[in-house]
Amino acid sequence: MKNIAMLADFQLHVIKKPMLWMLALMGPAEFALMMLGLVHDRGPLFGAPHILFGWAIPVTTLCMVLAAVLNFAVTLRQNGRARFIYTLMTLPIKREQIYFSGVVSGAVAVWSVIAAQAAWFLVLYAPVGFAVNFFSRYYLKIRVNAGALPAVPDYTAMGPGGLFTSMIHSPVMRLLLPMSVLGFAVILVSVVGPVACLQAIACRRGGAKIAHMFLFGASTLLMLFTLGSAYNMQISIVFSMDYGVMWLLVLGQLVLAGAAALSARYGLKTAKNL
Numbered sequence: 001m002k003n004i005a006m007l008a009d010f011q012l013h014v015i016k017k018p019m020l021w022m023l024a025l026m027g028p029a030e031f032a033l034m035m036l037g038l039v040h041d042r043g044p045l046f047g048a049p050h051i052l053f054g055w056a057i058p059v060t061t062l063c064m065v066l067a068a069v070l071n072f073a074v075t076l077r078q079n080g081r082a083r084f085i086y087t088l089m090t091l092p093i094k095r096e097q098i099y100f101s102g103v104v105s106g107a108v109a110v111w112s113v114i115a116a117q118a119a120w121f122l123v124l125y126a127p128v129g130f131a132v133n134f135f136s137r138y139y140l141k142i143r144v145n146a147g148a149l150p151a152v153p154d155y156t157a158m159g160p161g162g163l164f165t166s167m168i169h170s171p172v173m174r175l176l177l178p179m180s181v182l183g184f185a186v187i188l189v190s191v192v193g194p195v196a197c198l199q200a201i202a203c204r205r206g207g208a209k210i211a212h213m214f215l216f217g218a219s220t221l222l223m224l225f226t227l228g229s230a231y232n233m234q235i236s237i238v239f240s241m242d243y244g245v246m247w248l249l250v251l252g253q254l255v256l257a258g259a260a261a262l263s264a265r266y267g268l269k270t271a272k273n274l
Contacts, residue, residue, distance in 0.1 A: 001096075012108060015070045016194055019109060025115075027120040028055040028061055030056035038135055045136040046155040048162065051171030057172060063113045068195050075202045095268040096108065099203055099261070106195035110180035114176050114187075121173060121236070125166060129158040130141035146179035172233040175227065182243060185250045186230045190223045196260050203264035219256045222249065 012019075030053075037055035044051055119142045133156055159165075166175050176185045197216040204212055226249045233246075 003097050004101045006105055007098065008105040008108065011071065011074050011102060011105040014074045015105075015109065018070055019067065019112065021229060022063055022066060023113065023116040026059060026116055027124060030059045031119060031124055031127060031170075033059060035131060038132060042139060043136070044132075044156050045139065047165050048157060048169070049125050049134060049147065050134065050166040050173070052132070053170055053172055060113070060117050060172070060176075063117075064191075065111050067109040067113050068106050068198060071102065071109050071195070072198050072202070075199060096261075096265040096272075098262040099199060099268060102199040102202075102260075103192065103196050106199060107192050110191045110195065118173065118177055121170070122163065125163050126158070129156075129162070132157040146261050171231055174234055175231055182246060183230065186226055186246065188251040189250050189257070190227055193257040195218045196222050196257040198225075200260035200264035200267075203267040205267070208263065208267065213262055213265065216258060219253065219260075222253055222256065225249070226253065 005260055010017070014242065033055045034049075034052040037052055136154055136157070140149060140152045175183070176187065178187055197212065197219040201212045201216060202211055225244070229246065229249065
């Protein structure tokens with residue numbers, strides 16, 4: 001475990017600078033999208049800030065994908081350097097630890113996006129709330145001047161305990177920061193599963209590499225379906241999925257990740273001519 005942690009720390013150090021830039025730009029990009037949604041939908045007038053957070057989902061998703069891709073790019077770059085990969089493969093450690101260190105660093109990179117998203121949600125609560133209030137009063141003032149309303153109502157998007165309530169009521173934040181065993185299992189396998197399948201691609205050659213690309217595609221589709229189902233379970237009663245089916249989806253992701261890990265271990269163990 002110590003060797004895996006040291007190798008993972010080295011890989012995270014390599015991607016630290018682009019990761020920090022990405023995490024820093026997440027908030028401004030999400031704020032811009034939420035303002036676009038506010039103007040596009042003309043509301044919700046005096047709506048709680050978390051209602052607009054749905055517009056920021058593409059940024060969160062993209063950053064999670066980029067974090068995994070950045071980590072995988074480092075693995076490919078290391079494999080392309082003959083002297084570096086030779087050094088790795090001749091270290092006095094089990095070869096599969098090289099693979100698992102890549103999985104750990106990739107999972108940590110994606111989870112850092114989730115942590116940053118929680119922080120940005122807190123930071124953006126007040127600016128989004130003020131923006132909602134400003135737009136709502138500006139829009140309603142036009143209606144008042146046109147005679148459609150007697151006066152602008154004295155409402156606000158940020159009530160007492162609004163930040164905590166907004167965090168609890170946001171389906172996205174409940175998905176990323178679950179409060180149940182099933183929710184934790186869903187977000188855990190949704191991160192580890194695709195990362196494990198992606199990292200395994202670099203451990204095989206020839207037809208096995210191509211097969212792993214398809215395995216990664218299957219894992220990604222299963223992840224999207226699982227997260228989409230978990231999200232719908234929080235916002236809809238009619239279309240909610242049975243909890244037993246959700247556990248089967250989690251199990252399916254674990255099976256794919258396990259198959260990728262076993263194949264990667266075999267590929268590293270039988271690798272020659274390094």
